[in-house]
Amino acid sequence: MTDKSVEAPQNPKRRWLWIGLALALLVAIVLLLFDTEDTIDVRATTTAPPPPVVSVVTVVPQTVRARISAFAEVRPRWDAELRSAISGRIIAIHEAALAGAKVDRGDPLFSIESAPYESAVAAAAMEHEQAKLALLRAQNNVTVARRQFDRDGVEPPNDLALNLPQLRIAEKTVAAAEARLNAVRTELAQADVVAPFSGFVTQRFASLGQTVAPGDALVHLSDDRQFELVAEFSQADWALLNHPISGAKAELIHRTGVPLGEAQVRHGGGFLDQNTRQVRLFLDVASPDGRVLAGDFLKVRLLGRQIADTLTLPESTLSRAGYVWLIGDNDQLHRISPDILFRNEGTITISAPEGTGPWRVAKTPLASFLPGQRVTPRSDEG
Missing domain, CATH: 1.10.287 (Helix Hairpins)
Incomplete structure (x- = not known):
């Protein structure tokens, strides 16, 4: 059987017509997009941006008394590992010889045969x-x-x-x-071992029935009546103290800022520590009240001599680069490399720059500060 249906040939003119219409539509869309694209309005102006606002503190030169501080470890004056002086068998261990016991001078610890x-x-x-x-x-x-x-x-x-x-x-x-x-x-x-000084038994080494020889360790005893500290100061800080220093009083301050009493300077100066190249100061704490404990790390603060023509500033005024930025009468910045005399309680004390005060100092200097830059100072004395 023969299929009599014949497919009608396509019209070439119609095909090119559709292609032309598609291209025209594409061009129209592109033109429309370019015409509706967002633009940034740029306006030319000759007005300079306002100077940045800077918080300033105003200070005047004054005479202050130096306050020098350093951290030091509290150590017992007497700290000994008691050893047997004779040979023999331990026949008794008293309660005072047990670890953690508080003993007085003369209390019995061990009895040897x-x-x-x-x-x-x-x-x-x-x-x-x-x-x-x-x-x-x-x-x-x-x-x-x-x-x-x-x-x-x-x-x-x-x-x-x-x-x-x-x-x-x-x-x-x-x-x-x-x-x-x-x-x-x-x-x-x-043969009867007694405590040579008052303190705490921190460790026991010998046991009941053990035979000991001369030199064998028995207990470790740490003093609780007299403490000492060794503080180190730079030579610049040492020069700010009143000399002779022996007999002077020093404040003891906990890491949290709580005052813990006083210590007395026994000796100081005369040589430098071989490792740190700093001056060592030896202090005594007699009859501590219980707040000062052996092994603690405390701040030792001493009053030094009177120093004239100084500025006391918040530590925040010192930039990372080590500059202090001053604001002149024309509200322009200029920087100085300060001579820091000492630090105390979040402040720095520096030698006053040349000239007469008062001085306006940027409280929180920015890394973008430039010498001669104009700013808008705002007083912030807090």
Whole structure:
């Protein structure tokens, strides 16, 4: 069967017509987009932008008393690891020897078996008595010899005739026996180990029944009655203090800013620390009230000498580059490299620049500040 339907050929003119219409539509859309595109209105002006607003503090030169501070660790004056002085078995450990115990001077800590030392004391005492008896005999022999020569009316030919060498030997024998007796008595006394000073037992090393030898560690004892601190200052800060410094009082301040009392300067100066090249100051804290604890890290602050022509500024006035920015009478900026004398409680004290005050200082300088730049100062004394 033959398919009689024949597809009608496309009209080339109509196809080109549709292509032309599509191109025309595309061009129209592009023109419309360019015509409706947002533009930025630019207006030419000859008015300069206003100067930036700067918070300033106004200060005048004044005479201040230097306040020098440094941090130091609180250390007990006496801090010892008590060791056995004799050999023997530990037969008793007292409550005061337990770790954490608070002891007073003379409190018993350990008892070491003392029988061998009691025997040594008895033997030494007997030797001492024998030596004294020999001395009495030697003295008697000298007396008899002298009387004999006196009766005969002649002079003794030498010391030997009077038994004087034997007397001197007997005297030295007594002295040696007495020293030996004192030595063994000391050893016997060391069988009872007592606290040499008041403090806290921070660690115990020996146990009940243990046999110890001379030099073996027993306990570690830390003083709680007297503390000391070693503070270090730069040579520039050291020059700001009143000298001589010995006997001066120093404030002790906790890291939180709470005052904890005073310390007294014992010694200071005379040499530099080999590692830090700073001057060391030694202070004492006698009879602490419980707020000052060994091992704490405290601020030590001392009053120094009077310094004239200074400016005291907030620390924020010092830029990262180390400059202080001043605002002149024409509201223009100029910078100085300050001579910082000391710092105290969020402030810096510097030498006043040349000229007469008062001075207006930028409270919070910006990194974009330039010398000669005009600003709008705003007073901020807070």
